[in-house]
Amino acid sequence: MSPWRSRNASPCSTTAAWSPREAARRLPPIPAPGRSISVPEALILSDLHVYHGEICAVRGLDITCAEGAVTALLGRNGAGKSTTLSAIAGLLEPRQGHIRLFGTALEGRKPESICKLGIGLVPQGRRIFPSLTVEEHLAIAYRPPRHAAERVFDIASVETLFPRLKERRRQLAGSMSGGEQQMLAIARALVTNPRVLLLDEPAEGLAPQIVAEVAQAIAALKADGLSILLVEHNLPLALRLADTCVVLSSGEVAWRGAPNILADDPALMAQHLGVH
Numbered sequence: 194m195s196p197w198r199s200r201n202a203s204p205c206s207t208t209a210a211w212s213p214r215e216a217a218r219r220l221p222p223i224p225a226p227g228r229s230i231s232v233p234e235a236l237i238l239s240d241l242h243v244y245h246g247e248i249c250a251v252r253g254l255d256i257t258c259a260e261g262a263v264t265a266l267l268g269r270n271g272a273g274k275s276t277t278l279s280a281i282a283g284l285l286e287p288r289q290g291h292i293r294l295f296g297t298a299l300e301g302r303k304p305e306s307i308c309k310l311g312i313g314l315v316p317q318g319r320r321i322f323p324s325l326t327v328e329e330h331l332a333i334a335y336r337p338p339r340h341a342a343e344r345v346f347d348i349a350s351v352e353t354l355f356p357r358l359k360e361r362r363r364q365l366a367g368s369m370s371g372g373e374q375q376m377l378a379i380a381r382a383l384v385t386n387p388r389v390l391l392l393d394e395p396a397e398g399l400a401p402q403i404v405a406e407v408a409q410a411i412a413a414l415k416a417d418g419l420s421i422l423l424v425e426h427n428l429p430l431a432l433r434l435a436d437t438c439v440v441l442s443s444g445e446v447a448w449r450g451a452p453n454i455l456a457d458d459p460a461l462m463a464q465h466l467g468v469h
């Protein structure tokens with residue numbers, strides 16, 4: 194049995210059709226005040242400022258992602274979500290602020306070094322290589338875990354997570370469907386054996402059945418204890434998967450808290466997420 198399945202992996206049902214309120218109703222209750230459980234921090238962004246040229250896309254972000262939790266980064270188009278993920282992965286250099294992965298500073302490092310330290314990015318738009326097969330993508334990306342005690346994602350385990358990839362092992366990625374390409378993009382990030390997985394809109398442009406398959410895989414990864422920072426416009430899906438939500442507006446944190454509290458605040462959802 195694959196190590197990532199060794200702990201309480203539980204499938205999640207289709208969420209695409211749920212309203213935010215329905216999604217929140219199905220979430221487990223949050224702990225009562227004074228009974229919150231302290232969880233170690235996997236990723237900390239502090240006072241993060243990121244620019245595109247002279248455009249300030251992210252200003253003064255303070256975000257903490259707990260270990261083993263799903264943190265959902267939400268906000269309207271242009272709020273700064275993808276910019277934040279790019280900065281964590283080293284694709285953009287922050288102009289100011291700090292990024293710590295289990296205490297190790299990431300800012301100023303190259304993407305390869307950040308990947309080696311344990312950040313796995315599934316970029317928006319998947320960015321697979323059309324002329325490479327599934328197995329070539331996975332073989333090139335594979336990195337063994339840093340410590341013997343860590344969970345192991347290898348080609349066999351990601352094929353268990355996404356059986357379609359096993360069936361299409363020798364298929365050119367460019368000839369696969371959008372959903373299969375998304376599964377490949379997630380699998381490619383997983384075989385780098387990340388300590389924190391960054392998912393940028395994994396449900397974008399996918400049919401409801403494929404969204405359900407991707408959601409089930411993310412839920413299984415979460416159940417196995419992987420730390421995940423999720424950017425997702427499919428709000429019912431994000432609220433179903435998230436332990437904590439951070440809402441961005443114009444590059445700043447506008448709100449943070451539990452998904453069921455966000456779902457129960459129509460004014461907040463209308464103001465920052467355009468949900469009416």
Ligand SMILES: Nc1ncnc2c1ncn2[C@@H]1O[C@H](COP(=O)(O)OP(=O)(O)OP(=O)(O)O)[C@@H](O)[C@H]1O
Nearest residue numbers: 245246248250268269270271272273274275276277
């Ligand atoms: N390559 C770029 N050059 C200049 N400005 C950019 C670039 N990429 C993003 N921006 C700007 O940075 C801001 C944040 O963009 P970003 O893509 O991070 O937002 P987002 O929240 O991920 O949006 P979406 O939900 O549409 O993906 C926007 O104002 C955007 O126009």
